[in-house]
Amino acid sequence: MDVEGQWVEFQVRGMLQHLWAEVSEKLSDVGDPSIKYGGGKHDIQAALQESSSLIAEIESTEILIVYSEKKNFDSKDNSELNELRKGVSQIKKGMAENLKKLFKNL
Numbered sequence: 001m002d003v004e005g006q007w008v009e010f011q012v013r014g015m016l017q018h019l020w021a022e023v024s025e026k027l028s029d030v031g032d033p034s035i036k037y038g039g040g041k042h043d044i045q046a047a048l049q050e051s052s053s054l055i056a057e058i059e060s061t062e063i064l065i066v067y068s069e070k071k072n073f074d075s076k077d078n079s080e081l082n083e084l085r086k087g088v089s090q091i092k093k094g095m096a097e098n099l100k101k102l103f104k105n106l
Contacts, residue, residue: 016055016095023099024048047102054095061088 013021024035027048032040035048065084 014055014059016058019099020048020051020055023051023102027102044102047098051095051098051102054091054098058088058091058095061091 027044028035034040035044061084065081068081
């Protein structure tokens with residue numbers, strides 16, 4: 001986008017996407033600048049990849065939950081939604097563990 005003759009970049013991120021970006025930037029600043037480009041320690045790259053995959057899974061599941069809640073479901077369907085909610089909670093816990101691992105490896 002051009003603003004007063006200067007190009008400006010806008011990034012639209014979800015909360016978890018933003019957290020992941022901040023963590024990867026901090027790891028790059030504090031640890032190894034090559035982390036941004038796929039370099040650095042293998043275990044850090046693996047943890048970043050795992051966290052990224054978990055975020056994608058969380059977001060796709062949350063979209064499914066929101067979409068499903070807009071429909072009229074019977075009690076069986078509601079129990080399935082509750083299971084999805086529990087699954088999202090477990091995925092978020094897994095992501096938190098991965099982020100803790102990243103900081104331990106600095």
